[in-house]
Amino acid sequence: MKKSITYLAIMSATAFYGIPQAFAEDTMYVAGFGGSVETTFREKIIPQFEAKTGTKIVYVAGNSTDTVAKLQAQKDRPEISVALIDDGPMNTAVQFGLCAELKEGPHSKNVYPNARVAGNRAIGLGYGATGLVYNTEVFEKNGWPAPESWRDLEDPKFEGRIVMPPISNGFGLLGLVMQARLNGGSEKDIDPGFAAMKEISKSVLAFEAAPGRIAELLQTGEASFGVWGSGRVRALVAQGAPVKFVFPKEGAAVILTEVCAVEGAPHHEKAQEFVQFLLSPEVQTIIAQREGWGPVNKETKLEAKDTQGMVYGQEMVNDMISVDYSVINPNRADWTSRWNREVER
Structure with a gap:
């Protein structure tokens, strides 16, 4: 993990440090995902915060x-003040000392306990889930009941009909962990x-x-389950x-998009304010409606x-299964090698 991050850091920093320093001093930089998330932030979220705070x-994007x-x-010289990162990599960022302690505020106090991050250096921004997916037309044509369990x-x-991401993808990784838990093990076993x-x-x-290829296989029915x-x-x-997405009866694995204020970065107070802004019910609604992240x-x-196929409400939140990335991340490389030898041969 450290080797790959160091290499990417050199490549990314080369481009990022090209920003004129005077401009950087007058501006707060927020790093997050590209695609539709970037569009949502640029069109619906950032303009509101700029108008509110000046x-x-x-x-x-990245x-x-x-x-x-x-x-x-x-x-040693931070420019990004706020970062949106998936839960696994965020665990690495926190371990590297890259995230500042979160100040409790009017909205973070209303965040569900399992969206709080140990050490208070990051906090959940939206819920996703790893579970089961199936083609409803294929199941209906064959007279199959809707799947309900990881055991399915x-x-x-379903021989020759299943599609799933490999362990290099977060969904595949969580699928492996869920199979371990289902069969008496865990991340630790x-x-x-x-x-x-x-x-x-x-x-x-x-x-x-590739998400596009998975979508194609499921949409055409070439793969009907996964x-x-x-x-x-x-x-x-x-x-x-x-x-249709299925939350398995044994539980779906939570995928938490997280946010942190960057340690030692400029605009520290504004960064904390922006995190609280993202956690407000108004912005949580925007993110849920446009991105499908559970509030x-x-x-x-x-x-x-607006809640179909979404983690929403106390009952569903309580049913979600959280995993321990402090155990997973150090083992990721070894698990990947083993996956390539034993599973995806």
């Missing part, structure tokens, strides 16, 4: 690994997960990393695809039509 914000790399490269992946009738995945792999059509993320499935449903602020109220 602070100019520049959004720096995936979580890129953002951690930038923060590490800038550690073991059913021989991953062997039962590998044993289960070796059997399930016999029915897997493709271990596919493991994927709630946000990905929600986006596919919005395009009219005959698919972490329990005061956020959504209409039923």
Whole structure:
């Protein structure tokens, strides 16, 4: 992990430090995801904060690994003040001392306990889930009941019909951990997960990393069942695809998008204020409606039509299964090598 982050840091920092210093001093930089998330922030969230505070914000797009790399490269002279990062890489950022302690505020106090991060150096911004996905038309045509359990992946009738991401993808990683937990193990005892995945792999059509290809396989029915993320499935449903996300009865693994104020960065107080702003019910509603992230602020109220396939409300939040990335991250490289030898051969 450290080697790859260091390499990316050098590449990312080269471009980022090209920003004129005078401009940087007058501006607060926020790093986060690209794509639709970037659009939502630029169009719906940042303008509100700028109008409210008079602070100019520049959004720096990149995936979580890129953002951690930038923060590490800038550690001695931070320019980014706020960072949005997925839970796994955020654990690394916190371990590297890149995130400042969060000041409790009017909205963070209303965040669900399992969206709080140990050490108070980051906090959840939105819930996602790793669970099951299926093509409703294929299931109806074959007279199959809707899947409801992680155990359904073991059913021989799905041979050659299953799609799921590999371990290099967060959904695939969490799928492995869930199989370990289902079979008496955990992150700390991953062997039962590998044993289960070796059997399930016999029915897997493709271990596919590209979201577009997974969407294509599910939409056409070439793959009719699989493991994927709630946000990905929600986006596919919005395009009219005959698919549905399932929260398995044993529980779905939580995917938490997190946010932190950067340690030692400029605009420290404004960064803390921006984090609170993102946690407000108003902004949580925007993020939920546009990105499908389940609100972490329990005061956020959504209409039923906006909550399909989303982690929403106390009951669903309580049913989510959180994993320990402080155990997972140090083992990730070894697990990947083992996955390549034993599962995806």
